Amino acid sequence: MxxxxxxxxxxxxxxxxxxxxxxxxxxxxxxxxxxxxxxxxxxxPLCVREAGKRAIDLGYTHYTPNAGYPELREAIAKKLKVENGIDVTAENIIVTTGASTGLLLSALTLIEPGDEVLIPDPGFVIYEAIVNMAGGKSVRVPLIEEEDFRMTPEKVNELVTKNTKCIFLNSPHNPTGAVLEFSDIKGIAEVAMDNGIYVISDEVYEKLVYDGAKHYSIASIPGMEDLAITVNSFSKTFAMCGWRIGYVAASRRLINEMIKLQQYTVVNAPSISQMAVLEGLKNPKxxxxxxxxxxxxxxxxxxxxxxxxxxxxxxxxxxxxxxxxxxxxxxxxxxxxxxxxxxxxxxxxxxxxxxxxxxxxxxxxxxxxxxxxxxxxxxxxxxxxxxxxxx
Ligand SMILES: Cc1ncc(COP(=O)(O)O)c(C=O)c1O
CATH class of the missing domain: 3.90.1150.10 (Aspartate Aminotransferase, domain 1)
Incomplete structure (x- = not known):
C-alpha cells in the first residue's frame, strides 16, 4: 500500500x-x-423540561429551518432588545447547537489564513482551537491578577496591527470570573471601530454576576452594529448544557453567511431543545x-x-x-x-x-x-x- x-x-x-x-x-x-x-x-427548570416532552408528543421531531424556528429567533431578538439593549430582529439571529457552534460559525465566517485574532490569556480553551482550525493566528492578550484579569482597551490597542481581524471578548470570564466594567467595554468598542475589527463577544455567563456587578453587551454600543457578534447559550443560564442550544446575533450580512455554513454542516439545532428554550424565554418561572x-x-x-x-x-x-x-x-x-x-x-x-x-x-x-x-x-x-x- x-x-x-x-x-x-x-x-x-x-x-x-x-x-x-x-x-x-x-x-x-x-x-x-x-x-x-x-x-x-x-x-x-421543570417548565422547560415539560416543554421538551410536549414538543416530542406534538411532533416537533423534524428538521427545522437552518437558522432555527422563526418564533424562537423572534423571542431571542426580543430578549436581546429588552435585557441587553441590542437593537436586532429575528433576521439577525441564528440558533446554534450551543455557544460552541456559534463561536465556530463566527470564526469560520470571519477568519482567513494569515488573519490575527486577539484572544484572552488565560481564556476559554475553544478560542485558540477554532482560530487555528480557521487558519488564523492567535495573538494572546495577557490578563493579569493585578488588573483583576480584565481585558483592558489599552492592552487590546497595543496588540492591534493591520492584520488584526477580530477579538474574542468574554465577560463574565472563564476561567477567572472577571467581569468587565462599562468603561472597558466602551473602550474596546472604540478600538474596534477605529480599526474596523470585529468583536466576537462570548456572553454565556451573562446572568452569573454578583456583588452588584453588571453585565454589558458590546453590541449595545452605538456604531458596533456591523462589528459586534454576540454569542450566547442556554447551557449555563437555563442549566441545560446537554440540550445543546445557543445562538449568534449579528448583522444580517454575517448571519446570512453563518446560515450557509450551518446548512452544509450542522443543518439545525435540535428541534425539541428549540421548543423547550422557547418556553423558557416566555415563562416567568x-x-x-x-x-x-x-x-x-x-x-x-x-x-x-x-x-x-x-x-x-x-x-x-x-x-x-x-x-x-x-x-x-x-x-x-x-x-x-x-x-x-x-x-x-x-x-x-x-x-x-x-x-x-x-x-x-x-x-x-x-x-x-x-x-x-x-x-x-x-x-x-x-x-x-x-x-x-x-x-
Ligand atoms: C466561556 C464559554 N463559552 C462558551 C462555552 C460553551 O457553551 P455551550 O455549552 O453553549 O457550547 C463555555 C462552556 O464552558 C464557556 O465557558
Whole structure:
C-alpha cells in the first residue's frame, strides 16, 4: 500500500483540551469530588423540561429551518432588545447547537489564513482551537491578577496591527470570573471601530454576576452594529448544557453567511431543545429559577473563597462573575498541571490547571463551585490535608 497522505492542518493545529485530560483521569477513579468541569449541578427548570416532552408528543421531531424556528429567533431578538439593549430582529439571529457552534460559525465566517485574532490569556480553551482550525493566528492578550484579569482597551490597542481581524471578548470570564466594567467595554468598542475589527463577544455567563456587578453587551454600543457578534447559550443560564442550544446575533450580512455554513454542516439545532428554550424565554418561572440559582452560587462562591484561603500557599479573590475561582498557587512552586494531578491522585479532587487556559494561567488552579456546599467543604478539606502533608 502507498504511504498514507497527510491529514489536514485543521486537526493538526489543535491539541486535546487540558480540561478533558484531567476529567478523563477523574472518570477512572471513584469518589472524586469534581471542581473541574464547568457545568451547573442543577436540573433544567421543570417548565422547560415539560416543554421538551410536549414538543416530542406534538411532533416537533423534524428538521427545522437552518437558522432555527422563526418564533424562537423572534423571542431571542426580543430578549436581546429588552435585557441587553441590542437593537436586532429575528433576521439577525441564528440558533446554534450551543455557544460552541456559534463561536465556530463566527470564526469560520470571519477568519482567513494569515488573519490575527486577539484572544484572552488565560481564556476559554475553544478560542485558540477554532482560530487555528480557521487558519488564523492567535495573538494572546495577557490578563493579569493585578488588573483583576480584565481585558483592558489599552492592552487590546497595543496588540492591534493591520492584520488584526477580530477579538474574542468574554465577560463574565472563564476561567477567572472577571467581569468587565462599562468603561472597558466602551473602550474596546472604540478600538474596534477605529480599526474596523470585529468583536466576537462570548456572553454565556451573562446572568452569573454578583456583588452588584453588571453585565454589558458590546453590541449595545452605538456604531458596533456591523462589528459586534454576540454569542450566547442556554447551557449555563437555563442549566441545560446537554440540550445543546445557543445562538449568534449579528448583522444580517454575517448571519446570512453563518446560515450557509450551518446548512452544509450542522443543518439545525435540535428541534425539541428549540421548543423547550422557547418556553423558557416566555415563562416567568425561569426568571425566578435564575434569580435563585445566582443567589445559591453567590453563597457557594463566598464559602469556597474563604475555604481556599485557609489552605497554605493558596490565595483567592472573590470573583464577580461566572462560577469559577482562579486561585493563585504560585507560592507552592509547582507547575499547575503537576499540582492538579497531585490533588486528583492524593485528595481525589478534580481541579483544572491554570496553564490549560494559556501560558498566563500558569501558577493558578481553576475551581468550579457549581457543586454542593457539602462537596465544597469536603473537597477543600481533603486538599488542605494533602498540601499540609507535602509541606
Ligand atoms: C466561556 C464559554 N463559552 C462558551 C462555552 C460553551 O457553551 P455551550 O455549552 O453553549 O457550547 C463555555 C462552556 O464552558 C464557556 O465557558
Amino acid at each position: 502507498k504511504r498514507l497522505k497527510e491529514l489536514s492542518f485543521r486537526t493538526k493545529a489543535i491539541t486535546p483540551s487540558g480540561i478533558r485530560r484531567l476529567f478523563d483521569l477523574a472518570q477512572k477513579m471513584s469518589g472524586v469530588i469534581n471542581f473541574g468541569i464547568g457545568e451547573p449541578d442543577l436540573e433544567t 425561569v426568571k425566578t429559577f435564575i434569580d435563585e440559582m445566582v443567589r445559591e452560587y453567590d453563597k457557594r462562591r463566598r464559602f469556597m473563597v474563604e475555604r481556599i484561603n485557609k489552605i497554605t500557599g493558596f490565595k483567592a479573590k472573590l470573583p464577580k462573575g461566572a462560577f469559577y475561582i482562579f486561585a493563585n498557587v504560585k507560592e507552592l512552586g509547582l507547575k499547575s498541571t503537576d499540582l492538579a494531578e497531585l490533588i486528583l491522585e492524593k485528595a481525589a479532587v478534580a481541579t483544572v490547571p491554570g496553564s490549560a487556559f494559556g501560558p498566563n494561567g500558569e501558577g493558578y488552579l481553576r475551581f468550579c463551585y457549581a457543586t454542593s456546599l457539602a462537596n465544597i467543604e469536603l473537597g477543600l478539606e481533603r486538599i488542605k490535608k494533602v498540601i499540609e502533608d507535602i509541606r
